[in-house]
Amino acid sequence: MKKVFLSIFAMMTVFLLAGCGNNQTKDSGKTSVSAVAKKKIKDAYSKSDVPTIFIHGYGGTINSFGGMLQRLTNEGKTKKEMLITVQSDGTLKVDGQLSKTKDNPSIQVLFTANKDTEWNQTEWIYGVLKYLKQQGVDQVNLVGHSMGGVSSLRYLTTYGQPTDASTIKKFISVGTPFNDFTESSESIDDVLNNGPDVQASRYMDYNNGIKNVPNKLPILLLAGKLNADTATDGTVPLNSALATYSLLKAHGNPISYQIFTGPNAQHSQLHENLEVDKVVANFLWK
Numbered sequence: 001m002k003k004v005f006l007s008i009f010a011m012m013t014v015f016l017l018a019g020c021g022n023n024q025t026k027d028s029g030k031t032s033v034s035a036v037a038k039k040k041i042k043d044a045y046s047k048s049d050v051p052t053i054f055i056h057g058y059g060g061t062i063n064s065f066g067g068m069l070q071r072l073t074n075e076g077k078t079k080k081e082m083l084i085t086v087q088s089d090g091t092l093k094v095d096g097q098l099s100k101t102k103d104n105p106s107i108q109v110l111f112t113a114n115k116d117t118e119w120n121q122t123e124w125i126y127g128v129l130k131y132l133k134q135q136g137v138d139q140v141n142l143v144g145h146s147m148g149g150v151s152s153l154r155y156l157t158t159y160g161q162p163t164d165a166s167t168i169k170k171f172i173s174v175g176t177p178f179n180d181f182t183e184s185s186e187s188i189d190d191v192l193n194n195g196p197d198v199q200a201s202r203y204m205d206y207n208n209g210i211k212n213v214p215n216k217l218p219i220l221l222l223a224g225k226l227n228a229d230t231a232t233d234g235t236v237p238l239n240s241a242l243a244t245y246s247l248l249k250a251h252g253n254p255i256s257y258q259i260f261t262g263p264n265a266q267h268s269q270l271h272e273n274l275e276v277d278k279v280v281a282n283f284l285w286k
Helices: 002-043 063-074 118-134 147-159 188-194 201-212 245-251 267-272 274-285
Strands: 052-055 079-086 092-096 105-111 139-145 167-174 178-181 219-225 255-261
Touching (some): 052 063, 052 147, 063 105, 063 267, 079 118, 092 118, 118 147, 139 147, 147 178, 147 201, 178 201, 188 245, 201 245
Parallel strands (some): 052 105, 052 139, 139 167, 167 219, 219 255
16 A cells, blocks of 8 residues: 555656646746747847937936837847037036947937027037047937927038038937927818928028938937827927928928827827837837
């Protein structure tokens, strides 16, 4: 009887161990599939050594684009290699170094005077691009949130592509008040086809300087609205974020736009929105 009991016990032990082994195999399989899936995502994006510059909005900090850059880095779509902090006198504090490898490097730009005017920010952007040119960087992409987008387009309409600065290859604006915070009752279709019916001085400056913008420069305008019944991201009116669409299209620029809807499309949440991450990555690197 004792022998029978020991025999049964031994069989049960073998069965249980076999079951644990299967579970380990399944878990291992999941890990392997996940790694393969991640590699496919990574491989779906082209890689180059052209850096992408991310510029925060009014009052922005390192956190403004910090989350997006971390997420895109984790997904293998970019690699943050440099942080440039622009002092109020225009001098640069540079942390990190560009590797010159094809990993879609990213550069985060911070303004210590983060509530200064767009005219000063325009000069600071010029200073950053001149520094990068001196480091042997011929081309960059530019992504600006809110006032960062305002100052980026002001740079383009003021200076175009000066030879002593890195050339801008692609430009993305995120929740940018191109027509200031001017409200309008006109439809989005009218704005896209004809531009804003009420034009702020900022928009008129863009119009006056549009000849300086390289007309081959691809541009993407991203805008948010809180819900289907609103036309604002809570800060920037939708018609302002899309105000320059017709102007740039008429100028010959390859231009596109996308509108995001919902709580995650709120102005300061746009750069935390995973769908915005995806659209930004696709435009820049896919």
